Amino acid sequence: MQVSIETTSGLERRLTVGVPAERIESEIDTRLQKAAKNVRLAGFRPGKVPMKVMRQRFGAGVRQEVMGEVVSQSFQEAVIQEKLRPAGQPSIEPRTLEPGKDLEYVAVFEVFPEVELAEVQDFPVEKLVAEVTDEDVDNIIDVFRRQQGSWETVEREAAEGDKVNIDYTGTREGEAFEGGSAEGSDLELGSGRMIEGFEEGIVGMKAGEEKTLQLRFPEDYHNEELKGAEVEFAVKLHKVMEMVPAPLDAELFAKYGVEDGDEARFRKEVSDNMARELKNAVQATVKQQVMDAILEAHDSLEIPRALLAQEINAMRSQMFQQFGGAAGQDLDLNSLLPDDMFAENAERRVKLGLVLSELVGKLELKADGDKVREAIEEIASTYQDPEEVIEYYYSNQEQLSAVQSRVLEDQVVDKLLERAKVTESKCSYQEAINRAQQQKQ
Numbered sequence: 142m143q144v145s146i147e148t149t150s151g152l153e154r155r156l157t158v159g160v161p162a163e164r165i166e167s168e169i170d171t172r173l174q175k176a177a178k179n180v181r182l183a184g185f186r187p188g189k190v191p192m193k194v195m196r197q198r199f200g201a202g203v204r205q206e207v208m209g210e211v212v213s214q215s216f217q218e219a220v221i222q223e224k225l226r227p228a229g230q231p232s233i234e235p236r237t238l239e240p241g242k243d244l245e246y247v248a249v250f251e252v253f254p255e256v257e258l259a260e261v262q263d264f265p266v267e268k269l270v271a272e273v274t275d276e277d278v279d280n281i282i283d284v285f286r287r288q289q290g291s292w293e294t295v296e297r298e299a300a301e302g303d304k305v306n307i308d309y310t311g312t313r314e315g316e317a318f319e320g321g322s323a324e325g326s327d328l329e330l331g332s333g334r335m336i337e338g339f340e341e342g343i344v345g346m347k348a349g350e351e352k353t354l355q356l357r358f359p360e361d362y363h364n365e366e367l368k369g370a371e372v373e374f375a376v377k378l379h380k381v382m383e384m385v386p387a388p389l390d391a392e393l394f395a396k397y398g399v400e401d402g403d404e405a406r407f408r409k410e411v412s413d414n415m416a417r418e419l420k421n422a423v424q425a426t427v428k429q430q431v432m433d434a435i436l437e438a439h440d441s442l443e444i445p446r447a448l449l450a451q452e453i454n455a456m457r458s459q460m461f462q463q464f465g466g467a468a469g470q471d472l473d474l475n476s477l478l479p480d481d482m483f484a485e486n487a488e489r490r491v492k493l494g495l496v497l498s499e500l501v502g503k504l505e506l507k508a509d510g511d512k513v514r515e516a517i518e519e520i521a522s523t524y525q526d527p528e529e530v531i532e533y534y535y536s537n538q539e540q541l542s543a544v545q546s547r548v549l550e551d552q553v554v555d556k557l558l559e560r561a562k563v564t565e566s567k568c569s570y571q572e573a574i575n576r577a578q579q580q581k582q
Contacts, residue, residue, distance in 0.1 A: 229447025
């Protein structure tokens with residue numbers, strides 16, 4: 142087999158492969174002879190079909206099958222011979238495919254880059270220091286109570302936080318505009334669902350009252366015709382409803398996982414979950430800063446387009462599924478969720494993956510078994526039957542590998558933190574949670 146290689150640009154390689162005709166013809170003959178033993182054709186006894194007839198009837202199909210396999214096998218042999226690491230599938234350009242002649246083709250593909258590790262040290266890291274207070278627990282429990290509460294009609298002026306039932310008609314220069322009217326619409330005041338000034342204008346109204354609101358649409362409004370437009374909304378209020386939070390009782394506790402407990406146990410369960418959430422938030426903000434430092438130190442690293450495309454597709458599918466999409470739907474996801482939406486984050490992920498893999502090798506790290514167990518137990522603690530979840534993770538190689546990879550990443554972070562300038566910053570529980578959530582966006 143003859144192989145020649147050419148670097149066309151950056152990470153792209155052009156591999157020309159020549160395979161002797163004998164290898165192909167020999168395999169074709171072997172398959173036809175094997176098939177002849179079982180082929181039944183009119184006019185011939187079973188197993189006695191002449192090779193000439195076999196070639197005429199089946200030769201073209203068998204040749205095509207063999208050629209495909211030989212190209213695949215010879216490509217793998219060639220990249221091993223040339224010590225190449227392809228990133229993604231090659232584009233095959235046939236040159237010679239005629240029977241009796243040597244097979245020749247060109248494979249164009251990208252290779253993984255050689256990652257030259259840069260020094261990552263003396264970089265600043267802010268570590269958030271917070272605790273879960275009784276007030277924090279009260280606030281979360283209040284959210285739970287409101288989630289399970291009910292809206293009850295009240296005879297008073299509407300206030301922020303109330304829900305109102307209204308009719309409204311929007312006009313611009315005396316003419317109604319599309320989408321600007323509704324009857325019997327429920328609106329929670331303070332939700333920000335309507336344009337600025339609408340919900341605020343209803344505060345103070347009582348059932349049966351009518352009011353005209355002089356408002357302006359924002360300059361960045363999604364409807365081109367209404368951007369910055371001055372409008373009037375005629376509003377009639379039918380009903381004011383007040384949120385009555387659910388009582389702190391066994392029914393509420395059960396809805397949040399505490400089946401046979403009192404308020405003290407419920408508060409402890411909530412507090413423990415918040416503490417776990419806080420710990421994860423602090424770790425996430427620290428990890429993000431370390432990852433940013435790694436990326437900054439390796440900013441010039443070139444990544445294969447094939448890996449970037451794979452990551453974009455994976456992120457697109459993940460978002461589609463998160464928003465309720467299902468496989469098999471007749472949708473053009475590339476148009477619905479274009480590459481530009483994911484390109485920046487996808488590039489970051491691919492680059493980090495390449496550098497982290499190299500760092501793991503340089504630091505001679507292996508996933509710490511105790512830390513893997515600890516991570517799985519933490520995941521399992523949020524389920525009703527933790528032992529069943531732990532068993533599932535250890536029996537599912539894909540899930541176990543995912544946890545091991547995350548633990549390895551954390552071990553790299555711990556190593557690099559030894560070289561960082563870490564300062565502690567006190568903040569509230571909610572501030573720490575918000576910081577972590579902002580990073581995900």
